[in-house]
Amino acid sequence: MLELKNIETFYGNIQALRDISIHIEKREIISLIGANGAGKTTTLMSICGLVPARFGKITFMGEPINGLSPDKIVSFGISQVPEGRRIFPQLTVLENLDMGAYLRNDKSQINEDLEYVYELFPILAERRHQQGGTLSGGEQQMLAISRAIMARPRLLLLDEPSLGLAPLVVKQIFGIIKKINSEQKTTIFLVEQNAYQALKVSNRGYVMENGCITMTDTGANLLKNPDVKQAYLGI
Amino acid sequence: MEYFLELLLGGLTRGSIYALIALGYTMVYGIIGLINFAHGEIYMIGAFTALIIASVLTILGFNHLSILVLASLVAVIYSAAYGFTVEKVAYKPLRSAPRLSPLISAIGMSIFLQNYVLLAQTSDFMPFPNLIPDFDFMEPYAHVIGSSELVILLTTAAVMMLLTVLIKFTKIGKAMRATAQDKSMAMLVGVNIDRVISVTFIIGSSLAAIGGILVASHIGQINFYIGFLAGIKAFTAAVLGGIGSIPGAVLGGIVLGCTESFATGYVSSDYEDVFAFTLLVLILIFRPAGILGRSTTEKV
Numbered sequence: 029m030l031e032l033k034n035i036e037t038f039y040g041n042i043q044a045l046r047d048i049s050i051h052i053e054k055r056e057i058i059s060l061i062g063a064n065g066a067g068k069t070t071t072l073m074s075i076c077g078l079v080p081a082r083f084g085k086i087t088f089m090g091e092p093i094n095g096l097s098p099d100k101i102v103s104f105g106i107s108q109v110p111e112g113r114r115i116f117p118q119l120t121v122l123e124n125l126d127m128g129a130y131l132r133n134d135k136s137q138i139n140e141d142l143e144y145v146y147e148l149f150p151i152l153a154e155r156r157h158q159q160g161g162t163l164s165g166g167e168q169q170m171l172a173i174s175r176a177i178m179a180r181p182r183l184l185l186l187d188e189p190s191l192g193l194a195p196l197v198v199k200q201i202f203g204i205i206k207k208i209n210s211e212q213k214t215t216i217f218l219v220e221q222n223a224y225q226a227l228k229v230s231n232r233g234y235v236m237e238n239g240c241i242t243m244t245d246t247g248a249n250l251l252k253n254p255d256v257k258q259a260y261l262g263i
Numbered sequence: 264m265e266y267f268l269e270l271l272l273g274g275l276t277r278g279s280i281y282a283l284i285a286l287g288y289t290m291v292y293g294i295i296g297l298i299n300f301a302h303g304e305i306y307m308i309g310a311f312t313a314l315i316i317a318s319v320l321t322i323l324g325f326n327h328l329s330i331l332v333l334a335s336l337v338a339v340i341y342s343a344a345y346g347f348t349v350e351k352v353a354y355k356p357l358r359s360a361p362r363l364s365p366l367i368s369a370i371g372m373s374i375f376l377q378n379y380v381l382l383a384q385t386s387d388f389m390p391f392p393n394l395i396p397d398f399d400f401m402e403p404y405a406h407v408i409g410s411s412e413l414v415i416l417l418t419t420a421a422v423m424m425l426l427t428v429l430i431k432f433t434k435i436g437k438a439m440r441a442t443a444q445d446k447s448m449a450m451l452v453g454v455n456i457d458r459v460i461s462v463t464f465i466i467g468s469s470l471a472a473i474g475g476i477l478v479a480s481h482i483g484q485i486n487f488y489i490g491f492l493a494g495i496k497a498f499t500a501a502v503l504g505g506i507g508s509i510p511g512a513v514l515g516g517i518v519l520g521c522t523e524s525f526a527t528g529y530v531s532s533d534y535e536d537v538f539a540f541t542l543l544v545l546i547l548i549f550r551p552a553g554i555l556g557r558s559t560t561e562k563v
Contacts, residue, residue: 102453
């Protein structure tokens with residue numbers, strides 16, 4: 029579905045990604061794990077076009093998407109839950125969700141999806157007329173995920189959805205990610221520092237270090253891998 | 264009391280014009296963080312276009328109402344096209360440049376447009392026809408408020424209500440607010456930023472043109488320099504109300520207009536600017552973000 033081939037991305041003269049190749053098949057959950065500064069977020073930025081790759085090729089459903097503007101890439105069916113949630117703080121919860129469905133015109137379908145996310149996160153229904161900036165961190169993460177779902181994406185990119193959240197909320201968020209994958213048939217690309225949780229829900233995983241992919245295997249195998257255990261699982 | 268009322272209505276009239284222009288400054292600032300110094304010139308171009316169209320239509324023998332409607336319509340469209348083009352030519356190429364570069368470009372654009380009109384038209388004051396008729400039913404109140412003042416007040420109120428509805432309830436309005444709050448996130452939900460910015464310039468320029476026509480018709484003469492003065496005042500109003508805030512621009516305009524009007528009426532017209540800018544300084548000392556411009560607390 030999504031394929032990155034030999035991607036090299038730069039910030040000015042500084043190279044952040046070196047020869048990254050990743051492929052994601054339909055309905056998979058794929059995770060990308062690695063330490064701070066390894067280039068995980070940059071990988072997502074290159075996919076969504078905010079920091080375009082300088083070399084290499086990105087194809088989505090067989091069509092090349094590198095070099096396109098971010099809003100064009102979104103229209104192909106790629107949605108992102110960015111690092112730090114990035115809720116529109118002065119828009120209400122409902123308006124934030126409306127923005128998620130910005131490119132859609134099927135009103136009745138949008139309302140159905142709205143009911144769906146309210147079912148996933150009842151707290152959002154309660155707070156629908158509250159400004160996004162007044163929500164707690166966990167609620168904002170739920171809103172960010174819901175906003176992305178409202179686009180009915182074919183591929184959902186999640187950047188550190190567990191960052192800074194209470195363990196109970198983290199569990200809930202990962203549960204929802206699995207649920208979206210099975211119920212909405214959405215393919216998921218998960219970037220995480222919380223390697224254990226991420227690999228547990230993933231079909232396959234990639235390990236990233238200093239801008240390079242150093243390992244790739246099934247989620248279960250990576251969890252058993254001694255190097256991964258030592259470096260990312262702390263056991 | 265009657266004198267007070269007259270000053271108050273005069274202040275409101277003046278203030279609503281400032282507000283109309285200030286909206287253009289504040290909307291552009293909210294979205295791309297740029298003080299569009301060429302905005303005053305758009306106001307001036309609106310007035311000149313209306314003058315030219317009105318003159319031609321008068322020669323062709325059109326009646327009063329159709330002149331008013333057609334001249335305004337053409338002036339608004341023409342100014343909107345100017346605003347749109349200025350952004351594409353002078354600001355868009357500098358979007359990722361340091362903040363100072365587009366600012367200088369804006370000042371350059373302002374000087375360019377002023378001199379272009381100076382050369383294309385004239386440096387003298389030109390008489391502007393009174394497009395707004397004197398209503399008979401206003402006769403008894405003529406000592407407090409004139410017909411054209413009433414029209415200015417009603418027009419600006421209507422325009423501002425339309426703008427509020429647009430920004431609050433329409434899809435493009437929501438996209439504008441989202442873009443102002445987080446540009447790259449807006450892109451990630453599929454908003455075409457270029458389009459939002461263009462729409463902002465088009466709306467702001469249309470408002471300025473409406474202001475230009477109303478004032479020119481009220482005062483009765485224009486020249487190439489009117490945009491600069493009106494622009495500075497409206498910019499002051501925008502800062503006063505809190506730049507980036509739409510209700511702030513309206514409030515700032517009204518406060519500034521009334522201050523000037525009362526200063527003129529009770530002290531001397533020589534001091535109207537002194538009072539206006541003293542007010543600005545005081546507000547910036549005690550409320551640096553402007554009257555309504557407050558940095559909302561955001562949880563992270």
